[in-house]
Amino acid sequence: xxxxxxxxxxxxxxxxxxxxxxxxxxxxxxxxxxxxxxxxxxxxxxxxxxxxxxxxxxxxxxxxxxxxxxxxxxxxxxxxxxxxxxxxxxxxxxxxxxxxxxxxxxxxxxxxxxxxxxxxxxxxxxxxxxxxxxxxxxxxxxxxxxxxxxxxxxxxxxxxxxxxxx
Numbered sequence: 001x002x003x004x005x006x007x008x009x010x011x012x013x014x015x016x017x018x019x020x021x022x023x024x025x026x027x028x029x030x031x032x033x034x035x036x037x038x039x040x041x042x043x044x045x046x047x048x049x050x051x052x053x054x055x056x057x058x059x060x061x062x063x064x065x066x067x068x069x070x071x072x073x074x075x076x077x078x079x080x081x082x083x084x085x086x087x088x089x090x091x092x093x094x095x096x097x098x099x100x101x102x103x104x105x106x107x108x109x110x111x112x113x114x115x116x117x118x119x120x121x122x123x124x125x126x127x128x129x130x131x132x133x134x135x136x137x138x139x140x141x142x143x144x145x146x147x148x149x150x151x152x153x154x155x156x157x158x159x160x161x162x163x164x165x166x
Contacts, residue, residue: 008048012099015099020033028043039066043062047059056086056088057087058084065120066161067145067154067156070160076135081110
């Protein structure tokens with residue numbers, strides 16, 4: 001495992017990152033990872049900014065259109081893995097156990113959930129729900145422009161790929 005005095009950093013580097021790298025993710029920051037599928041950016045964030053900071057964290061998966069905003073995860077296509085579970089990271093042994101469980105959940109079902117929404121048409125379909133209609137209207141327009149080769153959206157997509165090291 002990677003040497004670090006901080007248990008969370010140690011398990012992200014020693015347990016989570018090797019698994020994510022093996023399934024095609026790139027490391028964007030110490031706790032943010034991304035990959036691209038079918039004009040969709042898939043991200044995984046280790047969120048240690050809550051009330052308990054690094055002692056109790058959640059892991060968030062999200063997808064964004066490559067031609068849209070990709071700097072946040074609290075959108076209709078984001079979810080906390082394992083139904084919002086928080087993972088204990090208070091000491092090294094607890095952190096190792098928790099991160100091993102995170103990777104097991106990713107392998108077993110959470111990345112499959114992410115893969116289901118790895119296309120622009122399916123993301124738009126999910127936004128057709130009544131409480132997301134404003135999102136649907138806006139993003140449908142972007143998708144039409146994207147399919148037409150809009151220069152501004154091509155530039156945004158290139159910038160997003162660079163920012164996420166894709």
